[in-house]
Amino acid sequence: xxxxxxxxxISKALEDEMKQDETVVIFGxxxxxxxxxxxxxxxxxxxxxxxxxxxxxxSEMGFLGAxxxxxxxxxxxxxxIMFIEFLGVALDQLVTEAAKFHxxxxxxxxxPLTIRASVGAGLGFGTQHSQTLESWLYGxxxxxxxxxxxPQSAYSLLRAAIRDENPVLLLEPRxxxxxxxxxxxxxxxxxxxxxxxxxxxxxxxxxxxxGSTVSTIETALKETTFxxxxxxxxxxxxWDRETVMNSVSKTGKLVLVEENPxxxxxxxxxxxxxxxxxxxxxxxxxxxxxxxxxxxxxxxDLEERYLPNSTYVKSxxxxxxxxxxxxxxxxxxxxxxx
Amino acid sequence: xxxxxxxxxxxxEDRLFRFERMLEIRLFEDRVQDLFAEGLVHGxxxxxxxxxxxxxxxxxxxxxxxxxxxxxxxxxxALALGLTPESLLGEIMGRQIGSVxxxxxxxxxxxxxxxxxxxxxxxxxxxxxxxxxALRHQVMKTDDVALAVFxxxxxxxxxxxxxxxxxxxxxxxxxxxxxxxxxxxxSRIEKTTPIKNICERAVSYGMPGKKFDGQDVDEVVAAVSxxxxxxxxxxxxxxxxxxxxxxxxxxxxxxAPYRPEGExxxxxxxxxxxxxxxxxxxxxxxxESKESEIRKIVDQRIEAAVETVxxxxxxxxxxMFNNIYA
Numbered sequence: 131x132x133x134x135x136x137x138x139x140i141s142k143a144l145e146d147e148m149k150q151d152e153t154v155v156i157f158g159x160x161x162x163x164x165x166x167x168x169x170x171x172x173x174x175x176x177x178x179x180x181x182x183x184x185x186x187x188x189s190e191m192g193f194l195g196a197x198x199x200x201x202x203x204x205x206x207x208x209x210x211i212m213f214i215e216f217l218g219v220a221l222d223q224l225v226t227e228a229a230k231f232h233x234x235x236x237x238x239x240x241x242p243l244t245i246r247a248s249v250g251a252g253l254g255f256g257t258q259h260s261q262t263l264e265s266w267l268y269g270x271x272x273x274x275x276x277x278x279x280x281p282q283s284a285y286s287l288l289r290a291a292i293r294d295e296n297p298v299l300l301l302e303p304r305x306x307x308x309x310x311x312x313x314x315x316x317x318x319x320x321x322x323x324x325x326x327x328x329x330x331x332x333x334x335x336x337x338x339x340x341g342s343t344v345s346t347i348e349t350a351l352k353e354t355t356f357x358x359x360x361x362x363x364x365x366x367x368x369w370d371r372e373t374v375m376n377s378v379s380k381t382g383k384l385v386l387v388e389e390n391p392x393x394x395x396x397x398x399x400x401x402x403x404x405x406x407x408x409x410x411x412x413x414x415x416x417x418x419x420x421x422x423x424x425x426x427x428x429x430x431d432l433e434e435r436y437l438p439n440s441t442y443v444k445s446x447x448x449x450x451x452x453x454x455x456x457x458x459x460x461x462x463x464x465x466x467x468x
Numbered sequence: 469x470x471x472x473x474x475x476x477x478x479x480x481e482d483r484l485f486r487f488e489r490m491l492e493i494r495l496f497e498d499r500v501q502d503l504f505a506e507g508l509v510h511g512x513x514x515x516x517x518x519x520x521x522x523x524x525x526x527x528x529x530x531x532x533x534x535x536x537x538x539x540x541x542x543x544x545x546a547l548a549l550g551l552t553p554e555s556l557l558g559e560i561m562g563r564q565i566g567s568v569x570x571x572x573x574x575x576x577x578x579x580x581x582x583x584x585x586x587x588x589x590x591x592x593x594x595x596x597x598x599x600x601x602a603l604r605h606q607v608m609k610t611d612d613v614a615l616a617v618f619x620x621x622x623x624x625x626x627x628x629x630x631x632x633x634x635x636x637x638x639x640x641x642x643x644x645x646x647x648x649x650x651x652x653x654x655s656r657i658e659k660t661t662p663i664k665n666i667c668e669r670a671v672s673y674g675m676p677g678k679k680f681d682g683q684d685v686d687e688v689v690a691a692v693s694x695x696x697x698x699x700x701x702x703x704x705x706x707x708x709x710x711x712x713x714x715x716x717x718x719x720x721x722x723x724a725p726y727r728p729e730g731e732x733x734x735x736x737x738x739x740x741x742x743x744x745x746x747x748x749x750x751x752x753x754x755x756e757s758k759e760s761e762i763r764k765i766v767d768q769r770i771e772a773a774v775e776t777v778x779x780x781x782x783x784x785x786x787x788m789f790n791n792i793y794a
Contacts, residue, residue, distance in 0.1 A: 155607060182607065187630075187633060189633060189634060191626050191630045192596045192599070192633060193630075195593065195597050195631060196596050196600030196634055198596075199535075199596070199598060199614070202597070203600075203601045203604040205603070223596070231578075232791050232794050233571060233791050235578035235579075235586050235791075236567075236571070236578075238568075239578065239580060239586060241794075272793070295793075295794035
């Protein structure tokens with residue numbers, strides 16, 4: 131076990147996979163000579179050389195398309211999308227090409243492609259550099275979607291993504307790159323995509339997070355009068371129904387904490403599933419704690435108001451548990467047009 | 469050797485087989501249009517009559533271990549690369565014996581053994597993907613190459629420009645073949661593209677760009693083979709523009725009423741199959757009796773394929789759940 135920051139854990143995961151498998155190549159904007167804008171590939175150019183570690187032009191459609199072609203013919207490329215918004219100009223290559231090659235070749239082609247993208251608000255990057263955008267991948271069968279929630283999960287999920295035979299998008303919350311923690315490395319630490327992780331066990335309520343909201347929940351519920359079971363989904367597509375359902379079967383209450391806007395967020399799908407499948411065990415309606423349906427504002431006080439931070443999450447859950455009904459949000463629902 | 473590879477070998481080695489394969493593509497496409505008209509196929513299709521020399525010329529210049537990306541107007545390229553008429557028609561008609569079991573349809577063909585990546589129904593999408601296959605060949609230090617074939621309509625989309633740019637800066641072993649059939653969907657090229665010669669766009673990406681007659685299969689083979697050799701020997705990408713003509717409309721529903729009077733007739737005078745047939749005869753390579761024999765063989769082959777496919781079962785419903793994830 132070694133203490134490392136999340137960006138260092140990502141570099142380490144890339145290094146370990148590249149050492150084991152010479153078909154792993156990485157590319158993206160400024161990931162080689164500069165070691166990555168968030169230092170997530172530091173030293174890899176020196177270690178593995180310019181053939182396998184490449185800077186690209188600012189050309190996401192081009193290099194993501196190239197990643198698809200390389201993956202379909204025998205490499206395991208890891209492409210970095212610096213900010214998730216930049217995926218917009220290349221989305222075709224992920225959801226319409228990579229995601230469909232296996233299906234459209236009756237299984238003869240595989241696309242073991244990993245795309246890493248930094249996501250999320252909280253650092254004052256403004257509207258076009260702060261979204262999470264996992265919603266872009268819903269309704270596009272053929273892609274897997276995971277999110278790191280800290281150094282260990284970043285390491286474990288990235289290695290799993292690279293080894294997976296399918297296109298995997300790994301979201302990396304930007305606010306967590308500097309988070310430092312103990313990380314177990316090596317083959318035994320490789321995660322299983324599709325498995326959620328129970329972060330802490332409890333009896334009174336199940337609280338589910340994904341990506342950045344996992345540590346928000348942990349901070350929010352550090353000192354409480356109730357016993358919460360906290361689940362890190364880790365993978366959203368496919369999501370771990372069994373772990374969530376087992377937990378809700380025990381607690382009878384479910385809270386979902388999302389960084390994305392409320393409407394059509396992933397919480398809606400999970401809430402619908404649990405409300406349908408576990409109708410008889412639920413003791414209260416499912417609570418979704420999310421950001422409002424607005425573009426992410428820049429001004430610091432507005433951005434802080436936008437995000438479900440640990441203070442808001444704590445008060446929402448406390449009110450929910452004491453009243454048994456859904457609390458009002460800390461933002462103004464009516465004004466957001468919901 | 470599978471039958472697909474035998475078919476591929478034939479056209480690599482023998483010009484008579486190139487004539488035969490062009491004829492096969494023509495008759496196949498005509499028959500597909502009939503089957504649609506008869507209501508025996510649902511959905512849509514994009515046929516390539518008039519462009520047979522491009523398809524066969526490309527296939528004859530590549531190895532099966534090279535990689536090809538191709539568009540939704542891909543029946544000709546797929547047949548030329550080796551896909552059998554049964555497998556292709558089976559896919560177009562949504563049957564189990566189709567190349568991908570009937571889940572793809574006319575626009576989605578694929579077969580790794582002949583180097584055909586799943587064909588692209590998104591204009592331009594195959595161009596950077598071919599660059600990526602070339603990246604694989606470069607990193608793995610093989611001397612295989614990738615080739616992207618796409619229409620003139622693909623050259624105004626970002627994927628074209630980004631794909632060529634990336635291929636050039638990384639010196640990738642890839643050949644970009646623009647099959648200029650004069651129309652992007654319903655619009656003539658002059659309406660959508662401000663330059664006369666698409667090959668000139670290569671200048672922006674620091675690679676050679678040349679234009680050739682896409683109606684002459686010998687010229688296509690020579691041009692593509694040269695560019696493939698450049699790529700194979702590590703000297704980077706080339707953009708080729710092959711001028712050709714789409715005899716049919718854009719898709720099944722399009723009768724091409726926008727086409728100027730006389731344009732089709734002018735192009736038909738230089739029909740790639742007729743002119744190649746005359747050349748082979750003039751050289752003494754092809755006799756009248758051999759020509760009749762070839763025409764008969766191809767005709768029978770297509771009819772046999774139609775019968776086989778008509779008799780073959782539709783996919784099991786459960787097959788839609790297969791192969792979503794590897």
